[in-house]
Amino acid sequence: MPRSTRRRPALAHPAVEEIDLYDVLHALSDPTRMTIVRILRAEPERACGTFPVDVAPSTLSHHFKVLRESGVINQREEGNRRFSALRTVDLERRFPGLLDTVLAALARNEHGAEPAAEPAWHG
């Protein structure tokens, strides 16, 4: 497996028991980051330049950093490419059901909800 010989700072990843709920919820509270998560849910890993999101490279780099430092994704470098993968197993171990529940909520968010039966007091 070819590796870059250029030295770079190691990418920071929290250990599974260090993954913090507030960091994860913050990471998931952004549409671009959620798009990245949804894409990664469907494949083992993906090169960073290949995500179909319409944001500036520096912005995208920030989003990946937030996702990585919160423990939502893993990133590894190979040559001059960086690959991202969802930490599905780690997240499920740390916060069972959270990722799937949020992704199910995302589907409802995008498709809208059925109107309430009555416009009652919001209880």
Next chain:
Amino acid sequence: MPRSTRRRPALAHPAVEEIDLYDVLHALSDPTRMTIVRILRAEPERACGTFPVDVAPSTLSHHFKVLRESGVINQREEGNRRFSALRTVDLERRFPGLLDTVLAALARNEHGAEPAAEPAWHG
């Protein structure tokens, strides 16, 4: 039921079908706001000055506003008091399972997680 005669702007609350996932996740991504949510999960409603959180009144007021405008809580005024209630039914209708899953994750966040069996690649 006594009501204040002083006119104030109506409190803004999104309708259930307008509740946005990103707003909800952002609202829940803060420890003080999550404390408010956890307290409200256990009782029908509570007067705003009675929450055991150690933040400045203006900060607390901001947190309540974020929770209300995201659709997480309902607020009503009675006389010169404001009461807050969790929109449990609305949230469950809009995003089934989300609130309970996040609160279960919160319990794990505070008590720590079991260490991973192996310090392996974060897959």
